[in-house]
Amino acid sequence: MRLKPLKSDVIIKLSEICVGFDDEKILNNINLDIYNKSFATLLGPSGCGKTTTLRIIGGFEKPTSGHLYFEGVNITNLPPYKRNVNTVFQKYALFPHLNVYENIAFGLKIKKFSKKEISLKVGEMLELVNLVPFDKRSIDRLSGGQQQRVAIARALVNSPKVLLLDEPLGALDLKLRKDMQAELKRIQQSLEITFIYVTHDQEEALTMSDIVIVMNQGEIQQIGTPLDIYNEPENAFVADFIGESNIIDGTMKEDFLVNFLGNNFVCVDGGFSPDEPVDVVIRPEDVKVLDDTTMKLTGIVKSIIFKGVHYEMVVDSCGYSWLIHSTVPQEPGKMIGLEIAPNDIHIMRKKEG
Amino acid sequence: MNKLKVLSLPYMMWVCLFTVVPLIIVLFFALTTENGELTIMNVSGVGRYFSVIIKSILIAGVVTLASLLVAYPFSYILSQMEFKTGNFILFISLLPMWVNFLLRAYAWVTILEKNGLLNRVLGFFFSWKLDIINTKMAVAIGMVYNYLPFMVLALFSTMRKINIGMIEAAQDLGASGFGVFRKVILPLSMPGVISGVNMVFVPAVSTFIISRMLGGGSNMLIGDLIDMQFLGNIYNPHVGAAISLVLMILILLCMSLMNQFGSEDMEGKLI
Incomplete structure (x- = not known):
């Protein structure tokens, strides 16, 4: 370093x-x-x-x-x-x-x-x-x-x-x-x-x-x-310009708790006012795809492309099209569960205007 | 490819009919007598007009140099202007070319003559007058005026192609205003200088009428001389053809000399 x-x-x-x-x-x-x-x-x-x-x-x-x-x-x-x-x-x-x-x-x-x-x-x-x-x-x-x-x-x-x-x-x-x-x-x-x-x-x-x-x-x-x-x-x-990102509208419930796509998620960011609207940024490689469909977030695989090192998937979940990178391929049309670790959920203040 | 060649046929025929054939006719006249016998006398007799030829070349040289000195800064300033503004000013400055050549020459007579515009304006301020009409000076002024647009066009089109990036690069490497000019703009505009010089010098050498109108009777140039052999009282197309031939050879020599001087390392390198 x-x-x-x-x-x-x-x-x-x-x-x-x-x-x-x-x-x-x-x-x-x-x-x-x-x-x-x-x-x-x-x-x-x-x-x-x-x-x-x-x-x-x-x-x-x-x-x-x-x-x-x-x-x-x-x-x-x-x-x-x-x-x-x-x-x-x-x-x-x-x-x-x-x-x-x-x-x-x-x-x-x-x-x-x-x-x-x-x-x-x-x-x-x-x-x-x-x-x-x-x-x-x-x-x-x-x-x-x-x-x-x-x-x-x-x-x-x-x-x-x-x-x-x-x-x-x-x-x-x-x-x-x-x-x-x-x-x-x-x-x-x-x-x-x-x-x-x-x-x-x-x-x-x-x-x-x-x-x-x-x-x-x-x-x-x-x-x-x-x-x-x-x-x-x-x-x-x-976040969007550097690499690819999923950027989702959310609201900050309290410190370390954010709500987006109708669910509350634990995160590692704080210091926002209650119910402040925020951008939630999640990298495509930070979303884990599980067969478990009892997760908070579930979705349907829309398409999948082989990119060499990984597969690039588009997954529809709660009205948002997720971009997901995974090394395990999934059949299009299949129902899957999505898991995101708290420190992979990045909260950003919305820009004024 | 063959279809394209067919398209060039009309031009080829044009060139043959109106360039090659007349050249052969000129050659024929120059080398024959009135009775159609071969002779070298016409051509060797051109030596009589040596002083006129020298004078024509000298005046053409001065005119070319003066045009270059006037046109160079003007073209450079134009080329640095915004595209539309530059084009507009160029258009304005070329407008006089739309007026008939003879009218323009007459205009200069009225400006330069003894009681002309110039002397009347001078009369307001001074007690003396400029006696400029019927001198070589007047001929040169008329010619510069007439041929300047060719020089401007040649320089302008070359200078506009000089990339602003070149100028910035030179500044970046430590060149001040004059350094940029000497090291970048001048060498990159040389192709324009050469074509401009050719475009002014060649017609200037064989100018006629301007010299007669502004130079009076005493400043006859080679162009007038040739003109007289065909249309004047002397009427001798054989001698006229011979002078034309010699003039053509001289111009070719001058041009090849000039191109030699310019093409050393410049040609085709302009981006």
Whole structure:
């Protein structure tokens, strides 16, 4: 288990960042600390503001209000070329008029490094991303994965303290994505720099990150380790977005007792007002299927699909269609009982409005 | 595939009838005398007009350069505008092309002549006048005005294709405003520069009428010379054809030189 970084290790701080105006907020009051040398991922559906947040850190967008700090210094109005931050763009944005070597050397040439230093540093980068034999290749003769590596090398060669990555693996096929995920993680750990990564792919976020920031509609929904986010989602949106969930309307009877689908269930959450309406979130793999039909919850198997490791079932029970993962197949049409352990029942406050 | 080839037939015939055949006729006239005997005299005689040819090429060169200098910033600003706004301003700036070519040339005569618009406006403020009509300067102004749209179109269409991502990437890597221009925008707009230069230079070399209207009698260009061989008092299509032939070869040489200069590492790389 990785040690939690110290508070003083904050490298990037977003404070009350807003973009857009009242009627159309793209970002609404974003407060976020990114710790040095961490792999932080902004995760959310398209249009949630994750890319805008990244572009603010990169300097390509100005917040309407709020401040951005880099190592404690306010850099809200600093142009991108003066920031010690580099970006791997979504569509790579490699320079078509330059070859692989020249693309990677671009930033160093601007900073007036000597020829010798440039060739040394670019050589190191080519090695890091496994592109040594391709240095003289023109950009349009590279595969998607190779272009991706050039984009990463071009950013990293400037030794930024923070690397921003905007859905960098979006255009790659599944196999290549998996490889690149592992490789990015390896690069981040070996260079010991901060990665801020944007993706809409929850699995990618959970695999690679130290910290996941879940966003929706311009607001941060939850900040936590992948484990926290998966096991203890703070609201129904996070629960639904991260993995699959059954989300059921319920009411809190008293502390540790919730009512949904016409029954009372013991749970492990408290601190709600009596009869407060809540969202009850239950993961598909946390529902046990029993042959015993005298359980509180019974239902009829509607359909079943084989998914490799498990079967995915839809079960109709008390007017709710449950999504259930089980390793034991059941006949469609069969009456079954459902069992849920108290600590698998997650209670979430309903969002106002 | 064969069906598609059939579709290209009308164009092929058009090219044969109106390009290849006339070229052969030009070649024939250039190499024969009035009596139809083969001769080299027409072509070798073109040397007499050496100074006119040089002057035409020089003026065309200046005109091309001036068009480039005017059109480049204009096109760049247009290309950075919102799509619709850019298109609209481009449309407005190309509107004069809808007016007849001769009318536009006359308009410049009325602007530049001794008691023309320009001098009358100047007269309000100063005691001196610009004596610009009937000079090479006036010819060049008229030509720049006439050929500028071609340069703008060529540059604009190339510049608009430059991805904003390229500019952001350059900024991200530490390039300031001028660095972005020099390292990214300029090299990526080179194909547009080359086609724009070709599109202005070629017609500018063989311009006529503009030179006669704005340049008076003393600023005859190669285009006027050819015109005179066919429509003037001199009437000698054999010499006219010979000058045309030499001019064509010179233009081809200029163009291939220019393309050589441009195509080193640019061609087809624009995304």
